Amino acid sequence: MFQKEQQLIEEKIKEFCKANDIALAELKWQPIPFAGEWGFATSFFQTAANEAKLGKGSKLPVPQKAQEIAEQVKGILRLDAQDGSVDGISHIEAVKGYLNVYFKTSDYARRVVDEVLASGLNFGRGAAKHEKVMVEYAQPNTHHSFHIGHARNTLLGEVLARLVEFAGFETIRASYPGDLGLGVITVMWIYDKKYKGQEPEGIHERGQWLAKLYVEATAMLEKKEGETPEESAKREEYEAERREMYRKWDAGDEYVRNLWHVTREWSLDELRDVLKMLDVKIDVWFYESEVDEPSKAIVDELIAKDIATDERPTGGAVIVKIDEKLGLTKEKYRTNVILRSDGTTLYLTKDLALAKVKFEQYHVDRSIYVVDTRQSMHFQQAFAILKLWGFPQSEKCFHLGYGFVSLPEGAMSARRGRLVLFKDVADEAVKRVLAVETEKSADIPAEEREKIAYQIGMGALTYSMLSVDNNKDIVFDVNEALSFDGRTGPYIQNAYVRANSILKKSKVEGQTSDLRLSTFDYELTKHEIELIEQISRFPQTVEQAALEYRPLVMASYAYDLANTFHSFYHAVNVMQTEDEGTRNGRLRLVAAAKQTIENALRLLDIQSPDVM
């Protein structure tokens, strides 16, 4: 925001150092980390260290030397500032080896608030990056149900997509459901055997029913301790039936394929509804079943290019000796199979084929995979093979791994049906918020309450998933996830509601342009200064979160911003401000804060309710 002034000062420092033969190190600017006033700062420690190494100048310890340089620089800058050549700067200080350049508060406040209100929903949006990013997430298996672990995956992916999109990248959202394999066949087998023709009412009931069938089927097929010969025979008979169904599916048997299509659609109906609940709009659907057959073609290509080794003639598989092909002497990526000896494909085969499609058909420059951290080896191998294959994009492939979500009683298990379903948690969230609403917000019409309860409840759940760094495991506790106090989604939403409430009361909602004359030339309190400071950091936070692929950076920022607003709210009473100019300035500041909170929440896939 003050690049011009910063540049000017930088020039003067360089001139000074050149004239005085000081080996100036690179100037790194940062905001002054003290509350109450703002500006930018740089240190001279590196420069002082350089001088010491060269044995030049006074033999002071580095910190003192840095301070000496800072003071000298301050000396020359002050003269210029008094000449009026550095606009918008109030004063300059040399403290502990740092040069602090302070802004004129009224100028700074006006610039920040003006920019936010002029940009609105686009405040913080980055300039076009001219690169295409594809984020792959929401890859649950069909014929199961969407649980809380899938929710973490989907929210991380969606927020990442929103971040890179807002930061200026052209963004494609991709989903890759696993719709084939033994788990899928198992559900179809028991359905066909025991429940043919049945179909529960309701999208979620029907999807969840499939997950229950899987549990039942697994129990029927699992070997038990001390089973009788009759039981063993029964179990083996079931197993044979399941194998036969898999064979028929593979052979394209019409009946089995039809059964598969119908039941798969039940799962996808449920998935699509969950995504709608999470406000996620997927652009491209890659089904595992659709990339399976085409992926076999790339195996031949990799053999022809001498990247893969065909050991089928000796009864083996098709493998890639990754380390050897890369010329590595120490084992790192090792060797992996890309085609089984029986000619069927693997996870890796399909991911390689899919990557090719992403690069060649979708022209993706950066490819991000939001997948469980346990698969990091798989992705390292896949990216290494893509590099061997000659795709320069392999350098910009990124696996956003995340720790798995478990329950206080242990890991979730689809086989045993020990799952916490997303839909159940969402319903519980709404129930809990409604209970609070009824108590605290009796004035809100009943028909509105349900909608608000959903926004708040999902805000709590979503924030709880995003406020932990992605590489950490989460032990899911409903009471923690749906907490409304402290560092939570509702806390941030409440800051938005309060800002909204002030604006509504002051009747300037939607016509803040009438306050354009406010110039912030009154003495700002430290709470106002901190709020403006926090707001001004939003654009760089967007940039950082997007380039580092870290939703947590934005989640932390949103909390800090809300926290600063809540403090401001208590310390400064806007409506009771007597001086009209001051009150108008504060109203504009509240409008800017409201806008920034809304923009931050939107990036976090959390809604901003007007009242709560």
Next chain:
RNA sequence: GCCUUCGUAGCUCAGUGGAUUAGAGCGCUUGCUUGCGGAGCAAUAGGUCGCAGGUUCGAGUCCUGCCGAGGGCACCA
């Protein structure tokens, strides 16, 4: 054995090269509602940043080793 993630307050977690005194939330203790909605604010207590070396003017942050925990290592996904 090799690779990888991690070890910060009683608990859950931020902070990953620079600024007094390492920060939040929960929990504990205590104030604040005749004020724009208290899902809030303010204050107090609580830390040899796993251990030991090293690099650096400067290390919770980088490097090495050790201890402890999780995850992964060719025909599952």
